[in-house]
Amino acid sequence: MADDVIVLDRLTKSFGATVAVDGLSMAIPAGEIFGFLGANGAGKTTTMRMLCGLTRPTSGHGFVTGHDTWKARYTIRPRFGYVAQRFSLYPDLTVLENLRFFGAAYQVSGKRLGERVEALLDQLDLRPKKKALAGSLSGGMRQMLALSCALVHEPRLLFLDEPTSGLDPVHRQQIWDLLYELSSSGTTIFVTTHYMDEAERCTEVGLLQQGRLLAKETPLRLKQRIKGRLLEMQIDPAMEGLARLRAVPGILGVALRSGRIRVYSAVAERLLAEWQRQWPFPELSWLGHGWAAPDMEDVFKSFSQGYVEILEATTP
Amino acid sequence: MNPGANFRSVASVAKKEFLHVLRDWRVLILILTLPPAFTLLFGHAFEAIAITEAPALLRDADHSAESRKLIDRLRENKTFAWEVREVDAAPPVDLLRRGVLIDVVIPPKWGHGLNDGDPLPLHLTLDGTDTDTAPQLRGAVQESLGDFQLDSRQEMIDNLPDEVFELGKKIPEPVRKQFTSAMSPWTVESTVLYNPHLKFIDFVMPGIVGLILQLLTVTLTACTIARERESGTLAQLLVSPLSRNQIVAGKVFPHLVISMLLITVTLATGHFHFHVEYRSPALISLLCLLFLVCSLGTGLLISAFCQTQSQAIQFAVFYLLPVFPLSGAFAPLAQLPHGIQLLAQVFPLTHFCHAFRLVSLCQAGASAIVGDLVFLFVGAVVTCLGAAFLLQRIQD
Numbered sequence: 001m002a003d004d005v006i007v008l009d010r011l012t013k014s015f016g017a018t019v020a021v022d023g024l025s026m027a028i029p030a031g032e033i034f035g036f037l038g039a040n041g042a043g044k045t046t047t048m049r050m051l052c053g054l055t056r057p058t059s060g061h062g063f064v065t066g067h068d069t070w071k072a073r074y075t076i077r078p079r080f081g082y083v084a085q086r087f088s089l090y091p092d093l094t095v096l097e098n099l100r101f102f103g104a105a106y107q108v109s110g111k112r113l114g115e116r117v118e119a120l121l122d123q124l125d126l127r128p129k130k131k132a133l134a135g136s137l138s139g140g141m142r143q144m145l146a147l148s149c150a151l152v153h154e155p156r157l158l159f160l161d162e163p164t165s166g167l168d169p170v171h172r173q174q175i176w177d178l179l180y181e182l183s184s185s186g187t188t189i190f191v192t193t194h195y196m197d198e199a200e201r202c203t204e205v206g207l208l209q210q211g212r213l214l215a216k217e218t219p220l221r222l223k224q225r226i227k228g229r230l231l232e233m234q235i236d237p238a239m240e241g242l243a244r245l246r247a248v249p250g251i252l253g254v255a256l257r258s259g260r261i262r263v264y265s266a267v268a269e270r271l272l273a274e275w276q277r278q279w280p281f282p283e284l285s286w287l288g289h290g291w292a293a294p295d296m297e298d299v300f301k302s303f304s305q306g307y308v309e310i311l312e313a314t315t316p
Numbered sequence: 317m318n319p320g321a322n323f324r325s326v327a328s329v330a331k332k333e334f335l336h337v338l339r340d341w342r343v344l345i346l347i348l349t350l351p352p353a354f355t356l357l358f359g360h361a362f363e364a365i366a367i368t369e370a371p372a373l374l375r376d377a378d379h380s381a382e383s384r385k386l387i388d389r390l391r392e393n394k395t396f397a398w399e400v401r402e403v404d405a406a407p408p409v410d411l412l413r414r415g416v417l418i419d420v421v422i423p424p425k426w427g428h429g430l431n432d433g434d435p436l437p438l439h440l441t442l443d444g445t446d447t448d449t450a451p452q453l454r455g456a457v458q459e460s461l462g463d464f465q466l467d468s469r470q471e472m473i474d475n476l477p478d479e480v481f482e483l484g485k486k487i488p489e490p491v492r493k494q495f496t497s498a499m500s501p502w503t504v505e506s507t508v509l510y511n512p513h514l515k516f517i518d519f520v521m522p523g524i525v526g527l528i529l530q531l532l533t534v535t536l537t538a539c540t541i542a543r544e545r546e547s548g549t550l551a552q553l554l555v556s557p558l559s560r561n562q563i564v565a566g567k568v569f570p571h572l573v574i575s576m577l578l579i580t581v582t583l584a585t586g587h588f589h590f591h592v593e594y595r596s597p598a599l600i601s602l603l604c605l606l607f608l609v610c611s612l613g614t615g616l617l618i619s620a621f622c623q624t625q626s627q628a629i630q631f632a633v634f635y636l637l638p639v640f641p642l643s644g645a646f647a648p649l650a651q652l653p654h655g656i657q658l659l660a661q662v663f664p665l666t667h668f669c670h671a672f673r674l675v676s677l678c679q680a681g682a683s684a685i686v687g688d689l690v691f692l693f694v695g696a697v698v699t700c701l702g703a704a705f706l707l708q709r710i711q712d
Contacts, residue, residue: 104328
């Protein structure tokens with residue numbers, strides 16, 4: 001417990017009758033890149049705002065570096081950096097002015113502020129734009145600036161709310177490279193996302209649905225929670241095949257992946273044997289089949305759709 | 317937290333707010349030019365409140381020596397620009413169509429009536445549209461008529477036949493004295509205190525200054541927090557170690573500096589252009605300072621209460637609107653009904669105008685305006701603390 005930077009203890013937030021976050025309990029050790037995965041409205045942002053001390057929990061507690069996130073919110077504020085979901089810097093101030101303001105707000109001053117600003121301009125490729133107004137930057141550059149502003153006081157903990165949403169692959173890669181760099185120097189990172197490939201890059205992933213935590217494991221272990229491999233059918237026409245297979249008893253769900261139909265079923269081998277004896281869809285041509293290893297998208301779909309038949313109850 | 321760090325935190329927010337003002341050059345130009353421009357405009361508009369050369373129609377249906385003397389008297393009155401007509405009959409006239417504000421008819425046999433012990437009234441028709449003009453014009457006609465009567469009486473006394481004096485000597489002395497007294501003009505000798513030349517500009521200047529500054533300060537700050545709430549930067553400020561009081565102080569300070577500059581410019585315009593004198597500069601400065609912080613705080617309170625900038629602007633307008641007619645900035649507060657006067661006490665501008673006039677016109681000391689100063693001080697503290705309290709309201 002001593003190494004847990006973030007601890008949630010039955011953390012709950014209701015807005016009127018709506019329960020946005022429902023009794024979340026978990027602990028995140030120092031040095032992790034914790035990915036918080038969930039659909040829009042699952043409660044990711046509300047959880048993060050409670051951990052940052054921006055929103056008061058309805059019940060339960062959050063602890064950051066051992067301090068209550070609400071009662072001791074002024075104590076913990078200097079210890080973390082926060083990048084909100086929306087671009088939230090001053091568009092009418094320049095890159096330099098934004099950096100210097102947030103530095104001063106975090107009580108970084110004098111020579112150290114100058115050094116930090118210079119270092120961040122280089123680290124995040126902002127030097128050529130340092131005199132530009134923040135509002136004139138491209139989406140990717142803005143996000144780099146938002147990150148720099150959150151890093152100016154060298155926090156050991158970083159909260160990032162969908163830092164790459166809406167960015168092109170080049171900037172997403174750049175931001176993840178930076179996160180790895182920070183992580184390797186010991187910074188704990190709490191990041192929300194709904195990109196599966198980004199979840200794969202985290203050291204640990206929490207799956208959130210309707211305010212409840214469905215699972216919290218490393219990406220590898222999460223994938224191992226799906227029993228065996230997944231059947232992939234190559235059928236022509238594919239869309240017609242998708243509709244027909246979805247209705248077959250014993251099939252929990254289907255998904256189109258690279259033109260092939262991925263089948264979620266606990267009885268896939270039995271079905272395949274039946275089909276090999278007698279293919280029940282004469283209007284569809286069966287071109288071939290194979291077996292695929294589950295990936296994060298399969299994990300997310302299985303957990304969120306509740307395909308309990310193909311999921312291990314606990315980590316193997 | 318040590319005072320140095322506290323000061324640096326406030327200064328960081330203040331510097332940022334200054335940059336916002338400097339970057340928005342359109343509004344900056346407006347802020348810098350409007351106060352002196354409005355002072356000149358309002359000042360000239362209210363400088364001379366007395367009516368001069370009002371278009372007026374005078375119809376003489378009498379054609380007597382007396383009516384001509386009265387006409388001469390009326391012509392001397394600068395209130396009117398007369399169009400004099402000799403008529404035989406004076407039917408009712410449509411003022412609007414004739415383009416005049418008053419119609420005076422000297423009825424037939426008017427001069428005869430004066431000499432016959434049966435004075436007839438003059439017929440006045442007045443435009444009562446704005447409620448102020450008609451009484452003033454009637455007063456001005458009556459003034460000329462009074463002058464005319466004095467002339468006539470003097471003339472009568474000068475020409476009294478000797479028999480009257482002989483007769484007078486037979487009257488008992490007390491009665492004679494009463495008669496002499498009744499025949500001499502009774503006058504008042506008045507001393508006007510505080511604004512001896514009755515310059516309306518001296519009365520209205522604090523109102524003009526206060527109104528302009530009230531308008532600018534409230535609208536300046538009404539958007540500052542709402543804008544940050546809208547853009548999400550408020551959340552970014554609130555997760556930083558800056559306290560809510562530091563954020564509010566940082567927002568008040570630069571706007572206070574700007575509005576102190578503006579109030580100086582406005583007062584200087586009043587002094588150099590309209591020759592308005594200000595007494596007790598120290599007391600006036602304190603009054604201005606408290607009034608400005610109170611107004612800036614009101615703007616911030618509106619801003620912290622609203623979710624968006626457009627909401628904040630509407631709230632600011634709804635706040636400012638009743639202040640204009642009810643604060644006593646232009647019209648004396650004493651003319652309003654008692655209940656409204658009580659309501660007017662909630663506006664900082666009411667206290668500013670009241671105290672400013674007491675100090676500047678009546679040369680009152682601090683003790684006379686201590687109530688106003690306390691109100692403004694409490695208002696400043698309450699609005700600023702209220703704004704800091706409401707900052708936290710982000711989502712819930």
